[in-house]
Amino acid sequence: QKEVEQDPGPLSVPEGAIVSLNCTYSNSAFQYFMWYRQYSRKGPELLMYTYSSGNKEDGRFTAQVDKSSKYISLFIRDSQPSDSATYLCAMTGNTGKLIFGQGTTLQVKP
Amino acid sequence: DVKVTQSSRYLVKRTGEKVFLECVQDMDHENMFWYRQDPGLGLRLIYFSYDVKMKEKGDIPEGYSVSREKKERFSLILESASTNQTSMYLCASSTIAGGSSYNEQFFGPGTRLTVL
Numbered sequence: 443q444k445e446v447e448q449d450p451g452p453l454s455v456p457e458g459a460i461v462s463l464n465c466t467y468s469n470s471a472f473q474y475f476m477w478y479r480q481y482s483r484k485g486p487e488l489l490m491y492t493y494s495s496g497n498k499e500d501g502r503f504t505a506q507v508d509k510s511s512k513y514i515s516l517f518i519r520d521s522q523p524s525d526s527a528t529y530l531c532a533m534t535g536n537t538g539k540l541i542f543g544q545g546t547t548l549q550v551k552p
Numbered sequence: 553d554v555k556v557t558q559s560s561r562y563l564v565k566r567t568g569e570k571v572f573l574e575c576v577q578d579m580d581h582e583n584m585f586w587y588r589q590d591p592g593l594g595l596r597l598i599y600f601s602y603d604v605k606m607k608e609k610g611d612i613p614e615g616y617s618v619s620r621e622k623k624e625r626f627s628l629i630l631e632s633a634s635t636n637q638t639s640m641y642l643c644a645s646s647t648i649a650g651g652s653s654y655n656e657q658f659f660g661p662g663t664r665l666t667v668l
Contacts, residue, residue, distance in 0.1 A: 488656050
């Protein structure tokens with residue numbers, strides 16, 4: 443069993459839809475939770491970063507962490523075609539070494 | 553603005569060749585990382601380095617070696633390339649400032665390596 447599980451999709455939604463991306467994990471030592479966005483033929487870029495449990499909002503993006511369920515989510519409101527990318531969850535504990543999910547490919551259709 | 557550059561975007565090599573992938577960062581970061589990215593598997597850590605001449609094995613170091621002679625440069629070496637090393641290779645760097653166990657990793661654009 444992988445330490446971090448993420449549905450690879452692909453996920454296709456119409457413009458304006460609310461998108462929900464999720465990851466589950468098994469290691470209770472994870473404390474830092476990240477979402478990276480990767481456009482085609484580019485390297486990943488950090489989108490959101492959360493420490494421990496709770497919510498964090500940044501514009502149209504909301505990251506949620508539920509440590510009791512070992513479940514993290516990224517919500518995108520009013521999705522735009524420019525949000526079309528692969529979204530990677532990543533997490534780490536005390537080591538600083540990142541463990542990535544498989545990535546979910548999202549397409550937002552105009 | 554942090555910049556991580558990789559020597560090639562696309563590379564085609566033959567089985568058995570020695571392959572060098574170069575990565576340079578311009579932000580004086582202490583940590584540097586090499587990952588490979590494969591469909592359905594996400595990013596997997598090959599090696600990382602937290603200082604010049606220091607290296608640590610990641611999750612999949614077999615068939616690879618690394619070199620860090622200067623702080624800004626981290627090289628990944630495939631001693632004898634094999635077809636199962638066909639992949640996207642991503643380099644990243646991060647600082648250790650702030651005392652946090654996590655600092656953002658900045659990625660390069662990747663090198664897509666094909667081994668024939």
